[in-house]
Amino acid sequence: MARRRKRRKSGCLIFFILFLLIILAGILFLLSKLNKIQTYNLDKDNITINDINDSDMNGYTNFVLFGVDSRQNELDKNTRSDSIIIASINKSTKEVKLASIYRDTYVPIGDSGYAKINAAYAKGGPELAISTINKVWDLNITDFVTANFNAVTSIVNDLGGVEIDIQSDELKEINRYINDVNKINKTSSPHLTHAGKQTLDGTQATAYSRVRYTAGNDFRRTERQRNVIYGILNKAKSSSLSTILSVSDKILPQVYTSLSTTDIIGLAKDVFSYKIADDSGFPVDKKTGTVNRASIVLPTTLSSNVTKLHKFLFGTENYQPSSTVQSISKQLQSVRVY
Numbered sequence: 437m438a439r440r441r442k443r444r445k446s447g448c449l450i451f452f453i454l455f456l457l458i459i460l461a462g463i464l465f466l467l468s469k470l471n472k473i474q475t476y477n478l479d480k481d482n483i484t485i486n487d488i489n490d491s492d493m494n495g496y497t498n499f500v501l502f503g504v505d506s507r508q509n510e511l512d513k514n515t516r517s518d519s520i521i522i523a524s525i526n527k528s529t530k531e532v533k534l535a536s537i538y539r540d541t542y543v544p545i546g547d548s549g550y551a552k553i554n555a556a557y558a559k560g561g562p563e564l565a566i567s568t569i570n571k572v573w574d575l576n577i578t579d580f581v582t583a584n585f586n587a588v589t590s591i592v593n594d595l596g597g598v599e600i601d602i603q604s605d606e607l608k609e610i611n612r613y614i615n616d617v618n619k620i621n622k623t624s625s626p627h628l629t630h631a632g633k634q635t636l637d638g639t640q641a642t643a644y645s646r647v648r649y650t651a652g653n654d655f656r657r658t659e660r661q662r663n664v665i666y667g668i669l670n671k672a673k674s675s676s677l678s679t680i681l682s683v684s685d686k687i688l689p690q691v692y693t694s695l696s697t698t699d700i701i702g703l704a705k706d707v708f709s710y711k712i713a714d715d716s717g718f719p720v721d722k723k724t725g726t727v728n729r730a731s732i733v734l735p736t737t738l739s740s741n742v743t744k745l746h747k748f749l750f751g752t753e754n755y756q757p758s759s760t761v762q763s764i765s766k767q768l769q770s771v772r773v774y
Contacts, residue, residue: 452523452534452712453591453668455501455581457684470697472685476562478694480578484567486760490576492752497525497703499579499695500566502557517557517565517582522575524749530706531713533749536658538717540724542732542771543572544764550771552732562694573718574742574758579699584690588645589621589638591668594683595675597635598667604631605650606660613643641667658717665712720744725773734773738765 503519520537539554545568546560553572557565562580570577592598602610611627617639618625625639636644645664648657672680695703719735721744726732735741739757746755757765 452501452521452532452665453672455523456669456672456710457591457680457687470688470700472688474689474692475696476580476692476694478563478566478578478580482563482567483578484571485576486571486574486758488574488576488758492746492750492755493576495527496750497527498575498577498749499523499581500562500569500577502562502565502580502582504557504582504584515558516554518554520553520565520569522569522573522577522749525703525710526713529713530709530711532710533713534715535745535749536715536717537569537573538655538719538722538733540731540733541572541719541722542727542734542768543568544767552730571760572738572742572764573745574755574761579694581695582692583687588642589617589623590686591683592636592638592641592664594679594686595668595671597637598641598664598671599633600636600641600644600663600667601633602628602631602644603650606644606647607631609647609649610640610643613646614640617642617646655717662715669712714748716748718745718748723773727771727773732773734771735765735768738768 499522501519501521501523502517503521504515504517516539518539520539522535522537524533524535525531526533537553539552541553542550543553545551545553545556546564548559553568556568560567562582566577566580569575607628607630614625614627617623621639623639625637628634628636628640641664645661646657647660650656672683675683719733719738719741721736721741723734723736724731725734739762742757742761743755746752
């Protein structure tokens with residue numbers, strides 16, 4: 437399993453919340469607030485899309501949510517995307533499904549050979565990252581939202597904290613990460629003293645979402661992140677206008693997206709109808725190990741995992757992967773992990 441890495445940031449807890457707040461801002465003083473967002477004119481002609489039958493994706497709005505840890509707030513390049521989430525909105529039911537792609541998943545990236553999928557963003561920005569996702573997972577995505585993790589502590593604090601059910605085996609690791617987050621953000625949040633349901637402040641919630649060294653390791657961490665997502669959503673729905681605007685002012689400058697104002701307005705009209713129907717991590721079938729001294733996640737097999745992803749996101753029965761995916765899948769089967 438992967439070696440312990442210093443100051444790993446939380447994975448998926450921030451992204452759906454950030455997106456939700458973006459479209460809330462679209463309702464509340466839309467134009468003035470959205471001017472704070474960094475926009476990116478994505479050249480869709482440069483996005484790779486396999487030769488696929490994409491009829492199962494009709495009726496869905498799909499985009500990728502990237503999470504980066506940038507102290508200089510560089511959201512377009514030179515940083516790995518530590519979190520990668522495919523967000524799919526059913527246009528009819530307004531149900532949202534979130535599929536996290538494990539950042540250590542071993543895949544081909546452009547013409548540079550095989551590497552962890554989170555390296556694609558650093559090597560070629562959102563265009564290469566989206567192209568890699570489309571190529572590996574048989575998707576036709578052409579939009580993205582990127583967010584800086586630094587905003588999470590402020591979001592939770594401004595909302596008055598989130599309620600989380602802490603397990604006894606998590607206490608030691610949470611408190612270790614509280615020390616780390618306090619140092620990074622120059623905060624002074626106290627350690628947790630007991631297990632059970634309790635309200636966490638921003639530093640404590642960030643620390644909780646970063647824990648990955650209990651049973652389940654990095655895969656279990658995504659469940660903690662979802663717990664924080666639901667906690668923030670519950671608080672956001674009952675928060676005052678002034679609170680939502682305060683949160684938006686702080687986080688929108690740390691958001692980078694290809695979505696236009698028109699796109700966001702189109703999504704904003706249904707903001708209160710959206711609900712998270714399900715979330716999961718991919719690849720589902722996998723093994724872990726090291727290749728060239730790097731810890732990786734290896735799909736077993738990629739083809740079967742692509743079929744499961746299409747079933748999860750779009751309800752497609754027995755999806756047949758493209759020839760491109762099948763070729764990559766065969767190559768991955770020959771990879772030896774240690």
